[in-house]
Structures are given as C-alpha cells and as structure tokens.
Amino acid sequence: MxxxxxxxxxxxxxxxxxxxxxxxxxxxxxxxxxxxxxxxxxxxxxxxxxxxxxxxxxxxxxxxxxxxxxxxxxxxxxxxxxxxxxxxxxxxxxxxxxxxxxxxxxxxxxxxxxxxxxxxxxxxxxxxxxxxxxxxxxxxxxxxxxxxxxxxxxxxxxxxxxxxxxxxxxxxxxxxxxxxxxxxxxxNRNSVAILTGKETSEELHKLGEDIFRYYGLGCRNVSKLLVPENYDFKTFFEAIYDWNPIINQHKYVNNYDYNKAVYLMSNQKLFDNNFLILKEDQNFASPIGCLFYEYYKNEEQLKNYLTEHTEDLQCVVSSKENHISFGKTQMPKLTDYADNVDTMAFLTNLS
CATH class of the missing domain: 3.40.605.10 (Aldehyde Dehydrogenase; Chain A, domain 1)
Structure with a gap:
C-alpha cells in the first residue's frame, strides 16, 4: 500500500x-x-x-x-x-x-x-x-x-x-x-506555565484548559506554575473559577480530598479554592487536584532553570513567542513530537 x-x-x-x-x-x-x-x-x-x-x-x-x-x-x-x-x-x-x-x-x-x-x-x-x-x-x-x-x-x-x-x-x-x-x-515528562503577573484574565482563563483538560493526566497538562516572588494568586483563582464543576467528578474529588488531607496533616502551606490546591514544591508531577508552584527571581534565573530541566519538560506555556500559548497544550500540531524526539525521522531511517 x-x-x-x-x-x-x-x-x-x-x-x-x-x-x-x-x-x-x-x-x-x-x-x-x-x-x-x-x-x-x-x-x-x-x-x-x-x-x-x-x-x-x-x-x-x-x-x-x-x-x-x-x-x-x-x-x-x-x-x-x-x-x-x-x-x-x-x-x-x-x-x-x-x-x-x-x-x-x-x-x-x-x-x-x-x-x-x-x-x-x-x-x-x-x-x-x-x-x-x-x-x-x-x-x-x-x-x-x-x-x-x-x-x-x-x-x-x-x-x-x-x-x-x-x-x-x-x-x-x-x-x-x-x-x-x-x-x-x-x-515521565510534565509541563509548566510561566506567569509574570501581567497576564490578562483571558490568558489565565485559557490556562485552566492546560491544567484541567483530561483532569491533568497528560504529560502536556500544566502541573506546575513558575511565578515571580510575591505573586498574588487571587487573579489566577478568579480566572479559572469556571472550571469549578470539575469537583463534581467523583474520581477527581476523591483525589482532591485525599491530597488536601495529607497536606493539612503535615502542616503544609496551601492555597485552596475548593477545587484546586496550590502547593509550593520543587517537583514537577503534582497529584490530581493539586498544582505545584515555584518562585523565580529574574529572567536569567528562569532561563537557567528551563535549560537545566529540559529533559523533564514536555511543554512550556507562557506569553512568549517561543513557548506554547495559553490554552493550547492539548492541541498539539503534527510536528509536536513527544519528548521532542522526531518519531517520523526515526521511522524513515530504519534499515
């Protein structure tokens, strides 16, 4: 054929x-x-x-x-x-x-x-x-x-x-x-979103798609936020509020309740809007119902961080041209290969 x-x-x-x-x-x-x-x-x-x-x-x-x-x-x-x-x-x-x-x-x-x-x-x-x-x-x-x-x-x-x-x-x-x-x-790979504090409500609303689509189970789902020091999460929580019906899904709410209880018993500092937990953490793979975040000081530190963790990241979301736009992680192009390994080149070169 x-x-x-x-x-x-x-x-x-x-x-x-x-x-x-x-x-x-x-x-x-x-x-x-x-x-x-x-x-x-x-x-x-x-x-x-x-x-x-x-x-x-x-x-x-x-x-x-x-x-x-x-x-x-x-x-x-x-x-x-x-x-x-x-x-x-x-x-x-x-x-x-x-x-x-x-x-x-x-x-x-x-x-x-x-x-x-x-x-x-x-x-x-x-x-x-x-x-x-x-x-x-x-x-x-x-x-x-x-x-x-x-x-x-x-x-x-x-x-x-x-x-x-x-x-x-x-x-x-x-x-x-x-x-x-x-x-x-x-x-395993995970995806992150970079916030500056200057994002519009519309951009942050679209970010909800990157976080919650497929309940966050995909490697292209954003599982961590990189935010500047003293970032105010209020605007972020307001922008993603339309996703609150996700808490009615029984498997999601079971994970959310369990993880919240574990964190509270260990006296972890949390931000919580009753359907998503925000936790400061250096890891990338946040559990269901939770989103990790980590602070950065400046652009140079952020650039070095992304370079250091290239092998851990599937998608980087931000307003920059060389990153994926808000709301687009689960809409990959045919050229967006998993782990950035060109599958078609691998296949056409088989001998």
Missing part, C-alpha cells in the same frame, strides 16, 4: 470524525455505508466512559476533535514534505501505548503508517476500545490496512523496532528488554 493511499485514508477518517463530533448530542446521520462504523465508534465512546472513570464523553470528543482538525490533507502534506520516503521493504514497528488520556498513542500509529511501515500495537488496558473502532474505518477506506496493522493480544513478538511510552520505572524495563532493537523509549 502506497503512502499516498494511506494518507488519503487518514484524510477520509478526519472528514468522518469531523461529521461525527458535530452530532455528539443528536441522532447519527451518516452515509448508509458508513453507518456501521459510526455506530461502532459511538459504542466505543460509551463503553470507554463506563470502562475508565477518567474518560468522560466531553474529553473523548475533545480528543476526536483534535484529530479531526489534524487529519486534513494540507496539514498532512506540510508535515510530510520534510521527510524522505523510500521504497524499501517495510519494517514492523511495535508500539506500546499509554492509556492516560483518550487515543494518546494515535500519533505514533499515524507516524508508523505514513512512514510506510507495519504496526504491531500493544494497547493499554485503560484505553483499548477507541483505536480499534477507528482502525475498522481505515480498513473500510483502504483494505490494505488489514495487512499493515495488528493489535497484539498477547506478548509482542516478531518486530523490528519499538516505540514504548511509560513511566520512569517502566522505561528502565523497556530499555533493557528492547536494547537490541532500534527504539524510542519515553519517560
């Missing part, structure tokens, strides 16, 4: 998703030949909500919307024109997917397929329903996907390279187990 054929199938998938998400709260109306796939995807969404308490309908549809926007012909062509594709025999690339947010492994899958290789997928038990539904649609658009994609039911075997995403602990295991194969091994 040619890369052009695969690209065309993904563009059609994007068109389908665009129509699908527009009918989120209405009865599905699609072409008769596509109806079984729409029904299957709709069932996958509903079942995922019941299977994984962190996967809400709103967040699943948000993820689908991002892919509907990304899988457009012009965007795919602009992305792929930077790479050289050869007619060499395809390699089988194993993808070990995380399951922290809906379809978090789809970008790796897209990269493998558009690089002309075959995909062997090991799904997370937390997100095992959505991708198979999309894959059935891709098979409808191009039957050759039947031969180029396999979802492993048991242990991975017979593959040439691997892309594995996990924690720092699992990464050590992956490094050992896959040491003899070409590989990309991803570890």
């Amino acid at each position: 040619s890369i052009e054929t695969r690209k065309e199938a993904f563009v059609k998938l994007g068109d389908f998703l665009n129509k699908f998400i527009q009918q989120k709260d209405t009865e599905l109306e699609v072409e008769e030949k596509l109806k079984p796939y729409a029904v299957q995807l709709q069932k996958a969404v509903e079942d995922s909500i019941h299977y994984n308490g962190w996967f809400t309908k709103e967040n699943i549809y948000f993820s689908l919307e991002q892919w509907a926007n990304a899988l457009k012909k012009e965007k795919l062509e602009n992305w792929l024109k930077s790479y050289s594709f050869s007619d060499k025999d395809p390699k089988t690339v194993a993808i070990i997917m995380a399951g922290n947010i809906p379809l978090v492994g789809f970008h790796d899958f897209l990269c493998v397929q558009l690089s002309g290789n075959k995909t062997l997928i090991k799904q997370s038990s937390n997100d095992k329903l959505l991708l198979p539904a999309l894959l059935e649609l891709l098979k409808f658009y191009a039957e050759d996907f039947n031969d180029s994609v396999e979802i492993a039911k048991e242990q991975l075997k017979d593959f040439d390279a691997v892309i594995a995403t996990g924690s720092n602990n699992t990464a050590r295991y992956f490094e050992y187990y896959f040491s003899k194969k070409p590989h990309i091994i991803r570890k």
